[in-house]
Amino acid sequence: DNSQNESDEPKAYTYGTQIKRFRNGIVKTNNIQGEETRDFTMSDEPVLDPYPSKIPYLMDPSKSIGFLQPQEIGLADQCFPRPQCDFFNMYRTIDGSCNNLLYPTWGQTNTANTRIIQANYSDGYSQPRKAVSGHELPDVRKIRKTIFKDIDKTSPKHNLFVMQYAQIITHDTASTLIKEKGPYGPVKCCNDDGSTPEILPKECLQIRIPHDEPQSKYRCLSIPRSLDTSDKGCDIKPVRQIFGASSFIDASVLYGTDYETSRSIRTFKYGKLRWQLGPNGKSFLPNVKKATALCNVTQDNTVCYLSGDPRINMQPEMTVVITSLLRLHNYLCDELSRLNPNWDDERIYQEARRILIAMHQHITYNELVPIILGRDFARENYLLPMTNGFDDRYDQYLNPTTTTSFTSAAYRSMHSSIRGFIELVSEARKITSRIRISDFFFKPDIVQRQDNYDSFTRGLLTQHAQEVDQYFTEEISESAIRIPERHQRVDLVSIDMARGRDYGEPPYNKFRKLCGLSEAKTFDSLIDQMDKKHVEALSKMYEHVDDIDYYVAGLLEKSKPGSLLGHTFQCVVGEMFFRFKYGDRYYYEFGNQIGSFKLEQLNEIRKTTLALVVCLTSDIYSVQRNMFEIPSSRNPLVTCNSIPKLDLSAWKED
Ligand code: HEM
Ligand SMILES: [Ca+2]
Numbered sequence: 001d002n003s004q005n006e007s008d009e010p011k012a013y014t015y016g017t018q019i020k021r022f023r024n025g026i027v028k029t030n031n032i033q034g035e036e037t038r039d040f041t042m043s044d045e046p047v048l049d050p051y052p053s054k055i056p057y058l059m060d061p062s063k064s065i066g067f068l069q070p071q072e073i074g075l076a077d078q079c080f081p082r083p084q085c086d087f088f089n090m091y092r093t094i095d096g097s098c099n100n101l102l103y104p105t106w107g108q109t110n111t112a113n114t115r116i117i118q119a120n121y122s123d124g125y126s127q128p129r130k131a132v133s134g135h136e137l138p139d140v141r142k143i144r145k146t147i148f149k150d151i152d153k154t155s156p157k158h159n160l161f162v163m164q165y166a167q168i169i170t171h172d173t174a175s176t177l178i179k180e181k182g183p184y185g186p187v188k189c190c191n192d193d194g195s196t197p198e199i200l201p202k203e204c205l206q207i208r209i210p211h212d213e214p215q216s217k218y219r220c221l222s223i224p225r226s227l228d229t230s231d232k233g234c235d236i237k238p239v240r241q242i243f244g245a246s247s248f249i250d251a252s253v254l255y256g257t258d259y260e261t262s263r264s265i266r267t268f269k270y271g272k273l274r275w276q277l278g279p280n281g282k283s284f285l286p287n288v289k290k291a292t293a294l295c296n297v298t299q300d301n302t303v304c305y306l307s308g309d310p311r312i313n314m315q316p317e318m319t320v321v322i323t324s325l326l327r328l329h330n331y332l333c334d335e336l337s338r339l340n341p342n343w344d345d346e347r348i349y350q351e352a353r354r355i356l357i358a359m360h361q362h363i364t365y366n367e368l369v370p371i372i373l374g375r376d377f378a379r380e381n382y383l384l385p386m387t388n389g390f391d392d393r394y395d396q397y398l399n400p401t402t403t404t405s406f407t408s409a410a411y412r413s414m415h416s417s418i419r420g421f422i423e424l425v426s427e428a429r430k431i432t433s434r435i436r437i438s439d440f441f442f443k444p445d446i447v448q449r450q451d452n453y454d455s456f457t458r459g460l461l462t463q464h465a466q467e468v469d470q471y472f473t474e475e476i477s478e479s480a481i482r483i484p485e486r487h488q489r490v491d492l493v494s495i496d497m498a499r500g501r502d503y504g505e506p507p508y509n510k511f512r513k514l515c516g517l518s519e520a521k522t523f524d525s526l527i528d529q530m531d532k533k534h535v536e537a538l539s540k541m542y543e544h545v546d547d548i549d550y551y552v553a554g555l556l557e558k559s560k561p562g563s564l565l566g567h568t569f570q571c572v573v574g575e576m577f578f579r580f581k582y583g584d585r586y587y588y589e590f591g592n593q594i595g596s597f598k599l600e601q602l603n604e605i606r607k608t609t610l611a612l613v614v615c616l617t618s619d620i621y622s623v624q625r626n627m628f629e630i631p632s633s634r635n636p637l638v639t640c641n642s643i644p645k646l647d648l649s650a651w652k653e654d
Pocket of ligand 2: 246
């Protein structure tokens with residue numbers, strides 16, 4: 001009887017039918033009309049991981065313990081009204097609703113995150129986890145100061161574009177909302193003068209400063225807890241977090257996730273999105289010149305951009321890449337109106353949006369995913385796009401909703417790849433200046449000064465990323481969101497750990513089990529995934545091996561061959577990208593769906609590269625083909641003229 005112990009017994013029946021169904025689809029290759037891609041960008045790339053692991057969904061079901069039952073995964077669905085769906089809508093909705101026609105709230109904005117392992121709250125409802133002994137877990141700031149120091153270790157091969165595109169995927173698929181109102185008014189986790197409130201409101205996460213750190217009265221780190229189903233008056237147990245973005249990889253960062261925003265950024269002429277001309281005659285996102293919590297302008301003549309996502313002004317490189325998507329959208333509109341002069345604004349907007357999303361998904365699965373997860377792993381788990389034909393593996397029973405384990409730990413680990421100083425680089429690939437990133441949080445003005453836009457982009461292509469490891473730049477762990485007038489500094493790494501506890505993430509050991517490893521009985525058994533010194537660090541920090549935070553141990557794991565991530569992060573991120581793909585009815589490679597492309601259109605989309613997008617949307621003359629790797633003799637700069645273009649004539653209507 002496995003009803004007694006939630007996660008100890010194999011649940012062969014969990015997902016049984018769906019697994020079989022998907023597996024049949026895969027095993028019987030005659031079901032697939034096309035071929036999986038082999039290597040696109042580097043044909044001589046060797047196999048790095050001869051034994052790539054499988055994501056939980058594709059693993060032997062008896063091993064994928066820890067999964068919730070389908071009805072538990074969809075537990076929060078009952079909290080939200082069922083939207084009315086138009087079954088014949090060729091285009092995605094803005095908020096992601098009705099993507100799944102059976103479960104129309106799956107992936108929809110302002111619904112709840114889902115989980116892949118049952119939550120671990122100390123009260124079974126919403127209070128953060130405690131140690132097995134019943135004591136408090138170690139303070140996150142203490143862990144941060146002891147284990148996650150600032151040591152410079154750059155990736156030999158990968159550039160900062162990996163970091164930046166990865167963050168775009170984050171904002172596309174997740175947006176944690178926070179509790180803003182408590183019973184006694186707005187939630188304040190830190191006083192205005194930067195000191196800690198004497199009684200911390202229960203809507204706040206306690207982040208204590210360890211005693212051996214220099215103390216200051218004005219050093220408050222506490223942060224609000226995230227908004228959850230109980231705030232929406234929905235009493236499910238344990239709570240689920242509400243998120244403010246559509247789960248699907250649908251460029252909602254550019255287009256918005258609610259109808260009001262999406263309309264506010266449209267011109268309603270020729271399908272185009274609103275733009276303004278920068279001083280150099282190039283288009284930039286609309287400048288709203290309005291200070292908000294997420295844009296720190298003090299004077300009227302400075303810049304605050306508007307786009308589909310409020311985090312657009314967070315840091316300049318984010319702004320640069322979203323600006324390139326804006327330019328791409330408007331370029332596509334020009335091309336489509338030239339081909340189809342009779343199309344109205346709505347038609348052009350929707351078609352350009354559909355093409356842009358497809359290009360964005362293609363870059364994600366063809367270029368980014370193989371870098372983050374490893375090409376062999378990506379191939380093993382059916383994440384690579386096909387070279388021709390349609391894919392018919394849409395799975396209506398696969399829930400694409402963003403999971404808490406992905407956002408609070410596995411994918412957040414890439415905060416480790418951030419550089420503290422950002423290089424601006426000339427066409428001759430000389431560094432022309434270097435900025436300190438914390439000077440430019442929420443101050444995007446710099447992007448449209450002189451030719452900075454191009455220089456930032458070249459910087460993303462030539463500057464090495466940091467390794468995804470236990471080291472984090474103090475630019476984010478000591479000064480992210482430096483607000484000088486409020487003496488407030490934030491430690492993003494401590495927040496990451498605290499957020500995991502806020503979400504009720506189970507400890508590391510559960511993820512070992514989920515991902516096909518054995519549950520560690522003692523600290524020493526962790527040695528299969530990490531160096532001895534890390535095992536020791538963990539055993540000094542935590543009382544019990546079952547206490548270890550997933551985020552912490554995951555970052556200490558050795559990375560898998562060809563991947564930026566260790567075993568359990570690769571597993572959970574892999575699972576998520578699988579769901580974002582096979583759970584998205586509008587995924588660009590699917591045939592036989594209402595929103596499917598024609599085959600000749602699909603084959604054009606497959607020519608998309610990040611190189612093409614950068615060439616189309618900037619004044620840069622040369623780029624490397626493999627855009628997420630540093631230029632080298634194997635990955636030389638080539639002129640933009642030599643990058644294959646898309647021929648949009650397949651979109652011309654008779
Ligand atoms: C300079 C760059 C970046 C800054 C300043 C930054 C900052 C932040 C902040 C302030 C949060 C919210 C923390 C919270 O309250 O829980 C966050 C969340 C997050 N970040 Fe970053 N981040 C950066 C880059 C990245 C990158 C490269 C990734 C790559 C995957 C990433 C992944 C995430 C994820 C998954 C979340 C959770 C999102 C959510 O649930 O809303 N971030 N980041
Ligand atoms: Ca989205």
